[in-house]
Amino acid sequence: MMDGGSTVGRGSWGKDATAPMSSGASWFEESQLGRFTSTDMSLLRSSTSRRRIIPEDPLYCGANLTFRSISHVNPHSPSAHFTTFTLFATASMPNVHSKLLPVERTVKGIIKHLTVLYLKNRTRISRAVYIALFVALINRIRNAVDQQKAAAKREAERRQRNSIKLVDDPAEGDAAGKKKKKVELNREFFRSLLGLLKIVIPGWKSKEMRLLISHSIFLVVRTLMSVKIAAMDGAIVKSLVKGNGKEFLMRIFWWMVIAVPATFTNSMLSWHQAQxxxxxxxxxxxxxxxxxxxxxxxxxxxxxxxRIKNPDQLIAVDVARFSNSLAELYSNLAKPMLDMTIYTYELSSAVGGEGVMFMSLLVQLSANVMRALTPPFGKYVADEARLEGEFRFAHSRLIDYSEEVALYGGHEAEKNTLDKGYFTLIKHVNYILRRRFYHGFMEDFVIKYFWGALGLCLCAVPVFVKLPGHILSGAMNMGDRTEEFVTNRRMLLSASDAFGRIMFSYREVMELAGHTSRVASLLEVMNDIQKGVFQKKLVSSGDTDDNAAVLKGRGKIVESEDIRFVDVPIISPNGDVLVRALSFHLRRGDHLLVVGPNGCGKSSLFRILGGLWPVYGGAVHKPSFHSIFYLPQRPYLSKGTLRQQITYPDSLRVMKSKGITDIDLMTILRQLDLAHLVELYDEGLDAEAEWRDTLSGGLQQRVAMARLMYHRPRYAILDECTSSVTLETEKAMYDGAKALGVTLMTVSHRRSLWKYHTHILQFDGQGKYVFTKLDAERRLQLEDEKEELDVKLRQVGEIERRIGELSAA
Known part of the structure; x- marks a missing residue:
């Protein structure tokens, strides 16, 4: 091309210097313009260089053509010479372009023209592109922030609506319980993750922060060493292409030397991640x-x-998975991002920033497509963990109730339950595997092959394209070209691998989101419970609106020496209001007996008194938590020594700090006829066993009473705690507790216990109650008389029937 024109024809002619010039002595090659006549030849020979001519051929009528000739002398025959010429059509002649030029040459000319234009304005165009990308990034961040603010507002409104509510239909409660929080990368996820990060990294001077800094330093060192190794790979191949054996061996030696700190760095990175x-x-x-x-x-x-069905699963398993995921994610994100930054800079210096930017745009486009097609692995992980917990809980429940299941012969029903839980889990796991297969197929193809092809094209840019400030590879020797290509290829593979790990890490981020959601939910629920906020699906058999009004209220707890209830509602576990306003006053030394039918509120009363159940209204005056001791029907026996069963929850150190010795413990055991337990074991009080399985029900209740006598609380709640002992042992237990000055509050149907109490609180099961002093002897007489009258009333029908028979006779 010359003067903005396009080549339309080429030719040559030759002559002997001594021969006269004639049309017969001249010849011309057939060109794109067709065969020239002798007249055209004369015209061309007489034209000066780059002179504009107008041919007579109608095909070129109106077209300005430029002729340029170059004379050549034959060195072997100086008397002979030949001339070459080129015809150019100016770019301003559309008819010539449309009629004479092939389409591919037109496109090529346009591309070449645009390339020249771009190279002239390269700096301005690059600056404009960077500004546009920066503005787009800012706009995207602003839109994301607006969306997250709207999502946070909706979440706050939802949390405000959520409170303890009654559900008339159990199916409705189940449907509400199936609504799970969506696991995704939103503001809620980052808020939860930030809260957890403040826990695992408590400060800048913490051990975890020092490990992170050290880990980051090794990451930078590893990346810089990778760049150096890439350059050494190129130099090794260059020496190999040149056939320089000495240089090749020397570079191999230095390559092995740098491998020592490189492997040490990799090992340190693995250690940091595990730590x-x-x-x-x-x-x-x-x-x-x-x-x-x-x-x-x-x-x-x-x-x-x-809200939390299996806290053991969350604490033992999900916390570990979250910790592993968080530690791995830092390495899998920080290292690739650092690699991408350094390798991209090195590549842009070697092959030009335009190629890197163009390839980055294609990679970003394909990454967006992949992200749009990526399944919600975070939700899948959270659901899998939930199903794992439910399956584990089913086995744990079977262990806890193994005796009851065996007596009912319910092994087949339990097997069906376990199988259902397992196959539900396996079905979900198989679904995840299928989704991961299709996603992995797409991910591997795009990352390994599509991006690999783009990388090869990028590495070839210096070979075929002359960039400003770069030497065209064609002007370099074979060794230099090979070294540059291998180095660029190695850096490109490292950059591609880094970007691939970033893409793969999206799935890891989603899995981290699932673990974060579950652990953060546990912490959120615990915070709510400590604030007295509960969410429980309740199925009420009474007036839902009235019960809901009671459940929304909150009473107050006042610490005092006596126990006093003032208009306190008693609520059953399923949400029924059993007693709307309970009031009584129990002074220290007044022993209370609580009686009534099953489900009347006896256990709920003691849950409130023990601080286990919230106060939904009124006021509860009671001593401190440690001044009230609770003995259930089935006592809890901890894992440890026989001494620890008596002192629980005190340790041996705490026991000694109270001035209590093993001699004092033996005195308590003898009082309850438990001294033989010490004699059964050579270790005595230090003997260890699974006491829940070793001791009978009666012995367990006596050990629990020994525990009460060791602690000597002000008040003791005894919930059917003598149901498995004899009357003589029961007398020893109650007499011993009263001798220690313990005020007793007993729930029991045994009439033998009446004589140990001074007051009675009786529920009728219809929402009414009676609190009064208890005259045990008088009440026993009345009860005996009532039983006699009941027997007589049951005989009335038989007596009337007999009288009728006698009258008829």
Whole structure:
């Protein structure tokens, strides 16, 4: 091309210098313009260089053509010479372009013209592109922030609406319980993750922060060493292409030398990741244990709130998975992002920033498509963990109720339950595997092959394209071209691998979102329970509106020496209001007997008194938590020594700090006829066993009473705690407790216990109650008389029938 025109024809002619010039002595090659005549030849020979001519051929009528000739002398025959010429059509002649030029040459000319134009304005165009990308990024961030604010507002409104509510239809409650929080990368996820990060990394001077800094340093070192190794790979191949054996061996030697710190760096990165995971889990587990085992939170989760079904699964499994995922994600994100930054800079210096940018746009486009087609793996992980917990809970429940199931012969029903839970889990796992197969197929094809092809094209840019500030590879020797290509190829593969890991990490981020959602939900529920906020699906058999009004209220708790209830509602576990306003006053030394039919509110009363159940109204005056001791019908025996069963929850150190010795414990055991337990074992009080399985029901109740006599509380709640002992043992238990100055509050149907109490609280099961002093002897007489009258009333029908028979006779 010359003067903005296009080549339309080429030719040549030759002559002997001594021969006269004639049309017969001249010849011309057939060109795109066709065969020239002798007249045309004369015209061309007489034309000066780059002179514009107008041919007579109608095909070129009106077209300005430019002629350029170059004379050549034959060195072997100086008397002979030949001339070459080229015809150019100016770009301003559309008819010539449309009639004479092939389409591919027109497109090529346009592309070449645009390339020249771009190279002239490269700096301005690059600046405009960077500004446009920056503006687009800012706009995208602003839109994302607006969307997250709207989502947070909706979430706040939803949380405000959620409170304890009654559900008339159990199916409605089940349907509401099936609504799960959507696991996705939103503001809620980042808020929850930030809250967990504050727990696992408590400060800048913490051990975890030091590990993170050290880990980051090794990541930078590893990336810089990878760049150096890439350059060394190119140099090794260059020496191999040149055939320089000495240089090749020397570069191999230095390549092996740098491999020592490189492998050490990789090992340190693995160690840092494992150590971070362990430290994260330790911090988070300790934090959860502190919350879980304070203010009776563990009881509230299992009895007063339905949001967490399996806290053991969350604490033991999900916390570990979250810690591993968080530690791995930092390595899998920080290293690739650092690699992408450094390798992209190196590649842009080697092959030009335009190629890197164009390839990045294609990669970003394909990444967006992949992201749109990526299944919600975070939700899948959360659902899988939930199903795992439910399956584990089913086995745990079977172990707890193994005796009852065996007596009912319910092994087939339990097998069906376990199989249903397992196959539900397996069905979900298989579904995840199928989705991962299709997603993995798409992901591998795009990342390994499509992006690999783009990388090869990018590495070839210096070979075929002359970029400003770069030497065209054609002007370089074979070794230099090979070195540059291998180095660029190695850096490109590393950059592609880094971007691939970033893309793969999206799935890991979604899995982290699932673990974060479950762990954060546990912490959120524990915080709510400690604030007295519960969410429980209740099925009420009474007036829903009236019960809901009672459940929304909150009473107050006042610490005092006596026990006093003032207009306190008694609520059943299923949400029924059993007593709307209970009031009584029990002074220290007044022993209370609580009686009534099943489901009348006896256990709920003691749950409120023990601080297990919230106060829904009125006021409860009671001593501190540690001044009230509770003995259930089935006592809890901890894992440990016989001494620990008596002193629970005190440790041996605490026992000694109270001035109590093993001699004092033996005195208590003898009083309850338990001294023989010490004699059964050579270790004595230090003997360890699974006491729940070793001791009978009666012995367990006596050990529980020994525990009460060791602690000597002000008040004791005895819930059918003598149902498995003899009357003589029962007398020893109650007499011993009263001798220690313990005020007793007993729930029992045994008439033998009446004589140990001074007051009675009787529920009728219809919402009414009576609180009065108890005259045990008088009441026993009345009860005996009542039973006699009941027997006589049952005989009335038989007497009337007999009288009728006699009258008829």
């Amino acid at each position: 971070l995971s362990l430290n994260y889990r330790t911090r988070l587990t300790q934090h959860i244990h502190d919350k879980y085992l304070s203010n009776l939170t563990f009881y509230g989760i299992s009895a007063l709130d339905d």
